[in-house]
Amino acid sequence: MDSPAVGILMGAMMVGIVFGCASLAIAERKRRSPGGFFLVGFLLGPLGILAAVLAAPGEPAPPPGMRAVMCPRCNARQNIARDQADFECWQCKLVSQTQAAYRGR
C-alpha cells in the first residue's frame, strides 16, 4: 500500500495531531479536559483551537485533603474537609449535608 492516498492520509494525521496538541495545551492552561480538547482539535483542526480558546476556564482543583462542594440553593462552590458531613454555605448561610453523608445512611 504505497499510493498517494497513504501520503495524504499521513499528512492529514500529522496536521490533526498538531492542532490536537495546540488545543490540548490551551485546555490544560484553562484546567479543562486535555484529552477531550485534543480529540476536538484532532478532528476539527483550527475549530478545535477556537473551541479551546472560547471555553470557559475550569474550576481550580481543591487542595489536598479537601473536596469541592456546591450549595444546593445558590450553587456557590467551596472547599471543605474530605470527611466533613455537612457544611454552611459561605454565601447564603444554608447548612446542607454532603452527598457522602447521604450515602452512609
Ligand SMILES: [Zn+2]
Ligand atoms: Zn448557598
